[in-house]
Amino acid sequence: MKISLLLTGNELMSGDTVDSNSAYIAQSLKDIGVTPYIKKVVGDDLNLLVQSIEELCAVSEVLIINGGLGPTVDDLTALALSKATGSPLRRHPDAMSHLENWASSHDFKLTEPNLKQTDLPETCEVVDNPIGSAVGFHCLYKECLVICTPGVPSEFKKMVEQQVLPLLQSHFDIVVKSKVTRMRLFGMTESGLQDIINKQFPDWPKEIDLGFRVQLPVIEVKLSSYGEENDSLNLRWAEKLRVLLGDFIIGDDNTRLTQALNQTLLLNELVVTTAESCTGGAIAAEITSEAGSSAVFNGGFVVYSNQMKSSILGVSSETLQEHGAVSEQVVLEMAAGAIRLTNADMAMAVSGIAGPTGGAANKPVGTVWMAWGRKNGLKTRKFFLPMSRRAFQKTTTAIAMDLIRRDVLGLDTQVDYFRNA
Amino acid sequence: MKISLLLTGNELMSGDTVDSNSAYIAQSLKDIGVTPYIKKVVGDDLNLLVQSIEELCAVSEVLIINGGLGPTVDDLTALALSKATGSPLRRHPDAMSHLENWASSHDFKLTEPNLKQTDLPETCEVVDNPIGSAVGFHCLYKECLVICTPGVPSEFKKMVEQQVLPLLQSHFDIVVKSKVTRMRLFGMTESGLQDIINKQFPDWPKEIDLGFRVQLPVIEVKLSSYGEENDSLNLRWAEKLRVLLGDFIIGDDNTRLTQALNQTLLLNELVVTTAESCTGGAIAAEITSEAGSSAVFNGGFVVYSNQMKSSILGVSSETLQEHGAVSEQVVLEMAAGAIRLTNADMAMAVSGIAGPTGGAANKPVGTVWMAWGRKNGLKTRKFFLPMSRRAFQKTTTAIAMDLIRRDVLGLDTQVDYFRNA
Numbered sequence: 001m002k003i004s005l006l007l008t009g010n011e012l013m014s015g016d017t018v019d020s021n022s023a024y025i026a027q028s029l030k031d032i033g034v035t036p037y038i039k040k041v042v043g044d045d046l047n048l049l050v051q052s053i054e055e056l057c058a059v060s061e062v063l064i065i066n067g068g069l070g071p072t073v074d075d076l077t078a079l080a081l082s083k084a085t086g087s088p089l090r091r092h093p094d095a096m097s098h099l100e101n102w103a104s105s106h107d108f109k110l111t112e113p114n115l116k117q118t119d120l121p122e123t124c125e126v127v128d129n130p131i132g133s134a135v136g137f138h139c140l141y142k143e144c145l146v147i148c149t150p151g152v153p154s155e156f157k158k159m160v161e162q163q164v165l166p167l168l169q170s171h172f173d174i175v176v177k178s179k180v181t182r183m184r185l186f187g188m189t190e191s192g193l194q195d196i197i198n199k200q201f202p203d204w205p206k207e208i209d210l211g212f213r214v215q216l217p218v219i220e221v222k223l224s225s226y227g228e229e230n231d232s233l234n235l236r237w238a239e240k241l242r243v244l245l246g247d248f249i250i251g252d253d254n255t256r257l258t259q260a261l262n263q264t265l266l267l268n269e270l271v272v273t274t275a276e277s278c279t280g281g282a283i284a285a286e287i288t289s290e291a292g293s294s295a296v297f298n299g300g301f302v303v304y305s306n307q308m309k310s311s312i313l314g315v316s317s318e319t320l321q322e323h324g325a326v327s328e329q330v331v332l333e334m335a336a337g338a339i340r341l342t343n344a345d346m347a348m349a350v351s352g353i354a355g356p357t358g359g360a361a362n363k364p365v366g367t368v369w370m371a372w373g374r375k376n377g378l379k380t381r382k383f384f385l386p387m388s389r390r391a392f393q394k395t396t397t398a399i400a401m402d403l404i405r406r407d408v409l410g411l412d413t414q415v416d417y418f419r420n421a
Numbered sequence: 422m423k424i425s426l427l428l429t430g431n432e433l434m435s436g437d438t439v440d441s442n443s444a445y446i447a448q449s450l451k452d453i454g455v456t457p458y459i460k461k462v463v464g465d466d467l468n469l470l471v472q473s474i475e476e477l478c479a480v481s482e483v484l485i486i487n488g489g490l491g492p493t494v495d496d497l498t499a500l501a502l503s504k505a506t507g508s509p510l511r512r513h514p515d516a517m518s519h520l521e522n523w524a525s526s527h528d529f530k531l532t533e534p535n536l537k538q539t540d541l542p543e544t545c546e547v548v549d550n551p552i553g554s555a556v557g558f559h560c561l562y563k564e565c566l567v568i569c570t571p572g573v574p575s576e577f578k579k580m581v582e583q584q585v586l587p588l589l590q591s592h593f594d595i596v597v598k599s600k601v602t603r604m605r606l607f608g609m610t611e612s613g614l615q616d617i618i619n620k621q622f623p624d625w626p627k628e629i630d631l632g633f634r635v636q637l638p639v640i641e642v643k644l645s646s647y648g649e650e651n652d653s654l655n656l657r658w659a660e661k662l663r664v665l666l667g668d669f670i671i672g673d674d675n676t677r678l679t680q681a682l683n684q685t686l687l688l689n690e691l692v693v694t695t696a697e698s699c700t701g702g703a704i705a706a707e708i709t710s711e712a713g714s715s716a717v718f719n720g721g722f723v724v725y726s727n728q729m730k731s732s733i734l735g736v737s738s739e740t741l742q743e744h745g746a747v748s749e750q751v752v753l754e755m756a757a758g759a760i761r762l763t764n765a766d767m768a769m770a771v772s773g774i775a776g777p778t779g780g781a782a783n784k785p786v787g788t789v790w791m792a793w794g795r796k797n798g799l800k801t802r803k804f805f806l807p808m809s810r811r812a813f814q815k816t817t818t819a820i821a822m823d824l825i826r827r828d829v830l831g832l833d834t835q836v837d838y839f840r841n842a
Contacts, residue, residue, distance in 0.1 A: 191532070213432055285723075
């Protein structure tokens with residue numbers, strides 16, 4: 001079913017208002033298996049509105065118009081729909097009684113501009129507004145069901161739930177149920193993912209839509225199918241994908257990387273500590289951003305200067321002098337020091353060059369060493385992440401968290417992150 | 422000038438992603454006195470894209486297309502523009518060399534899907550992408566200047582600033598010169614700000630447009646005027662606003678709160694340390710997110726459990742038992758302990774209840790104590806910030822940074838944050 005959206009308002013075009021209504025209606029339409037077809041946004045311009053109504057009704061089965069129902073001169077939706085359909089504006093008795101009720105319950109004295117809200121194209125029927133003064137309305141035009149809704153988000157949401165969705169169900173035979181399987185990954189790029197799937201599954205079935213959504217640092221892979229007859233096909237291919245992507249999968253649906261890590265620690269009854277140089281506390285801040293993190297984290301250290309690495313965590317000055325702050329030996333001593341001070345089960349220590357300055361020929365900006373694991377089983381890795389300071393810190397933080405997750409689960413920690421297929 | 426926007430991406434239609442790019446370009450176009458004419462959003466549908474390009478180019482002087490430049494099969498912008506204009510896709514040498522440079526500087530091995538990003542309609546010229554792998558491109562079609570831009574917000578913003586606006590200025594006789602004065606504030610709400618300005622300046626001149634842009638935790642206030650004859654009026658009213666808003670102003674133009682703090686510390690040759698409980702390292706992570714932070718920060722502590730507060734920072738167990746972890750006494754001892762261990766000039770210590778659980782009748786979720794200042798002059802404040810865990814952590818972090826800034830500058834630290842006028 002083709003449902004298009006037409007939003008109107010100068011404030012939407014000027015960028016002063018960010019439109020949240022269209023994301024809301026799109027999410028609501030998911031429940032009936034529909035994705036909006038075309039969305040168009042125009043200012044308070046009568047000709048443009050008339051043209052847009054004509055154009056969108058010609059290619060859609062439903063047009064939801066949002067905004068322009070208010071009492072002021074720049075509220076043009078009823079007039080534009082009247083011009084497009086050739087149905088003249090008439091004071092509508094249902095709109096009038098709604099407005100009178102609204103005014104009396106709000107102790108509000110109606111004036112002539114308010115009454116304008118009750119002048120609707122005469123072929124339209126009223127759609128109740130459970131909150132505001134302006135009613136919605138709907139009519140058929142070019143065999144397209146046009147539904148006009150208020151721009152105020154709270155009024156719009158209520159009207160969608162209570163009026164628009166039931167209206168759609170009463171006009172259309174909505175039996176389509178869709179099945180959606182989601183999995184969330186860390187450590188692959190979108191193009192790498194596409195590439196590996198293309199290579200492994202040249203026979204990917206056309207009944208299963210494959211979609212990616214990047215929500216850094218995670219990528220969501222979504223398999224959608226329509227009709228119950230495809231449910232088992234969807235599950236079968238989801239299983240094939242799970243086998244292919246393996247360790248990179250951190251969870252289903254809305255799993256965040258931090259959530260995956262904290263859950264893993266919690267299930268294994270492990271407490272982690274952090275010893276951070278170049279990430280400056282970001283790993284600890286991520287872990288503690290999740291509710292319930294006190295079960296898996298007691299505290300950590302930000303040792304930004306060499307002096308602090310020594311005085312707080314006991315990294316020997318010989319090690320610092322001989323190998324430099326960004327070295328395997330230093331992160332090993334940092335991790336050991338953090339475990340000693342906190343009695344945590346395991347540690348993650350990182351030291352690197354976030355840039356933009358501080359690099360050298362043998363240790364360029366983007367170099368980072370990590371040491372992690374239990375007191376008697378510390379492991380190390382070196383990464384090279386040449387990117388902006390912020391991206392470096394975010395990526396280092398995410399990799400560190402994933403390495404702890406992998407270590408606890410006994411998965412490969414020498415994984416090739418962000419490889420190209 | 423009629424500038425239209427065409428955004429593409431299934432994630433925009435499904436409501437999974439809220440589009441912030443069109444608000445950004447609209448705000449940027451204000452500086453050249455233009456409001457976008459039509460905005461259209463469609464999914465990754467080739468026919469719909471081709472039709473939309475034809476339709477919008479017929480009624481616009483400029484069409485900015487956003488999204489669909491990536492390496493995957495659902496990235497269709499170049500192909501759609503090729504079909505609309507009849508200009509065949511060719512591997513573009515400038516796009517190729519950009520991609521090769523990008524790959525080599527990112528230590529990234531190019532594969533066939535990546536190379537697709539270099540196949541552009543042959544009448545197009547490349548628009549540089551200062552950050553990402555996908556170049557933009559532009560060409561003329563139906564006398565309309567078509568500019569294709571990446572959907573990734575950080576890449577889009579940089580391209581708008583550095584490439585799109587100059588391109589528009591080189592193609593059109595944009596004589597409208599505008600004067601824009603910006604100031605950035607922390608600690609006021611948008612409605613509080615609007616209210617105080619309305620009250621204080623009922624005579625605000627119509628020649629000066631006043632705009633607000635919320636970029637949490639900061640609000641930007643922008644005074645725009647058109648025509649050189651209004652330049653001095655703009656400056657005069659900016660000065661009046663500066664006097665009115667006083668301490669809340671942290672800087673001009675793009676100043677971030679962290680930048681304002683670090684600059685203040687640097688100019689005063691002060692080093693700060695952090696002792697964090699409920700913010701879990703976020704204050705340290707913020708400070709170190711700025712390049713050059715090693716001049717003002719050597720290290721800090723995340724003491725999430727009571728045990729860590731005692732064993733690492735030396736908070737006495739009597740104090741913890743008597744007053745609880747979220748108390749004035751505990752944050753004072755945390756701050757003192759952090760200064761003792763690091764020899765920093767000053768400290769910021771925070772302890773609070775981030776929630777969603779852990780509150781009590783006398784200390785509900787959202788309660789937070791802070792202690793800050795120099796060894797012999799520690800100050801304290803209690804705040805109540807009842808909001809989601811993440812919002813609480815972000816707001817607490819921002820207030821802590823602003824309090825250090827204010828303290829160093831000798832400004833009021835008993836300020837009424839987020840008051841309503």
